[in-house]
Amino acid sequence: MPQTVLVTAATGNVGPHALAQLLEAGVTARALVLKDDPNIGRVPEGVELFEGDLEDPDSLDAALEGVDAVFLMWPFFTTSVETAPAVVRKIEAAARRVVLVSSVGVHIGLERVDNNCHAYLEELLEDTALEWTFLRTTGFQANALGFAGQIRNGGTVHFPYGAATRTSVHEADVAAVAVASLTERGTAHAGQKYLVTGPLAESQEEQVRIIGEVIGRELEWRDIEHQAARDAMVGAGWPPSYADGALDYFRMLTTEAEVGSTVVEEVTGRPARTFREWALEHTAVFR
Template identity: 45%
Template sequence: MGKILVTGATGNVGRHVISQLAEAGLDVRAFVRNPKAGFPVETVQGDLTVPETLEPALKDVESVFLLWPGFTLGNAAEVVTTIAEHARRVVYLSANVPDGSPTHYYEVERLIRHSGLGWTFLRPGGFSANTLGWAERIRQGVVREPYGQASRPLIHEKDVAAVAVHVLTSAGHNGATYVLSGPEQLTSAEQVRVIGEVVGRAARWEEQPPEEAREELMATWGDPAVVESALRAWAGFVTRPEQATDTVRRLLGRPALTFREWVRDHAADFR
């Protein structure tokens, strides 16, 4: 098997892809912005937003795990073209987004489809790791946000990485799109309860008016389109919960990790 280049190597998913490939004894190269990332594998410094830094990292590479940074297309076309000039296949970490939501993920998919590369798309839904944004409020005992009854089967980043490694290292996945999720649907309020139970804190959900949340998100994110898209998606998960898939089990031969298992892995972050 040829060399595998992992972009987004310091992220929640990428670092697990690196470690799992390295543990399997495979030839892997990490593409990082920070040369002091400290991976036990070959590391090349670069930045996907500066495409000329990508070409040296692709030397002798057969497969690429691609995570596109940011929420706009930017120079994605140039990056995909550069990958296609050197590698044979790409596993792209896309996303499973609600119908009607504007997204760059599917635009990158389109570029890859027309690149001549062999490809596989991974479309995870909500990540369990997104709840780390509640850490300070969990410590205070109350998470105040809108749409506490929004329901999603959040996925452990280790499962996303394990699927990526499986696809990168086995045959039969070219042209496949895999929708990934955790095994159980939990509302946001239930997620807060589970976190509190695991870390031993009394934590509860407090419903926030969407209008108030909009003002806070605008102050933080600054992009009205992103804020409205997020609020619309959360509201949609109340009436149309995100559905769990069995893709992790089918591909890996084991159940997906539960949200409670994820919290146990990250309990220190909430204490």
Template identity: 45%
Template structure:
């Protein structure tokens, strides 16, 4: 039963991890969060912040003591160190839920393979486009009411972070999710330009999309310090979504029993981020 469980959340200080921790608390689960600095983590009330470092798996024994399941957000662009971490996890618990991605990049594939070989009971979450990606437009919208980017016609089914967290919680404390690979999307296909228009509707002021060239956007991202392979990967994916959008899945509802939230609902939850 949920009230008898204790879950360790690795990555609890991010948008997704915070939602996982909060929803576990709502379900009556004891939540422990791994952090390098428990004093400044700023976690939801009721979450036990514990000191630990993923780069040193030896520090995880204490945080894992008494834990029955682990939510893992792996923050590195390499799978180096994963096997050592899993050995420590396996000495304390048998269930792990790993936040991968729909792209299943090389390091994510390697992490998944390591988990599959670990002997743990696992569930993989592969989200597609996050609705929260729209927060990158907040500054432009607040300042000018316009978003300047390429590929306004790129279409995707934006996923609310609450729905991703709800699936994670179901897999962490429920039955029937072992060995599942969940492709997660929102319930509707929207272009980037349509998302911007909806944001304007919800905040009560016109917001428009202004198309710029991919070359200009690439240079802008590079100047911000983004690695070239990451920049090219993002722009190539957006270009592909103009003609080949990601398919919508019903996995959120199948895993939780509740339909996925719309992008409109996400904007309503975050409207303050886009208002002046």
């Protein structure tokens, strides 16, 4: 079993779960954090902190010194961050194992090397001597945090494609599949491209209804038109190709449910968490 694992995007949605689970497994858990990271409080106690920036590969040297494995999450939209090849080379020089959070978009062929960081990173890692595992995840249940402001301020959620049916996955389950892949003896997880999803297919509108049920308020969904949603996303900094990809995918999911898998249960031995469980854990954010 690896003794020391480095986690990137450590203060994001998945990172804190992964760090806590690594500690529980008896592994030395390291978090890569930015200088003066305002979210440092999300890192569990007992984790080793290392300052480093994925846009500056040399800044990762101290964090990678002596690691056995890396849980790599790439917190950038596009392949325009030029440091990915150098970061991957540094991981290859330091570690034996790597787990990458990739995306369902790669699984279904929507995300390609020329248009998306997940496919690009998979290609870079496949070309190394590392024991790699890719977690091609559907949307995180935490994406519903994006509805929180509208739910607190009136209760009508304006968003595109309410009928889009998602198999959203709990961030703790993404972390659990990663921790199993990072820490279990043997090479069963090496070379695996796992499709990691939640247990149920629910429309976005249903997710909002479930949030309403757990906080005891009736909530309303109003679809935003495709073009207005695209303008808002690009205005908020999304690269146009990403906005188009996401919206075309949502539109597709109004007529066919998102793909699902039983990987969480197969790999971790426990059922994947439902969106209702996630909502019950986060009621305070929506009240």
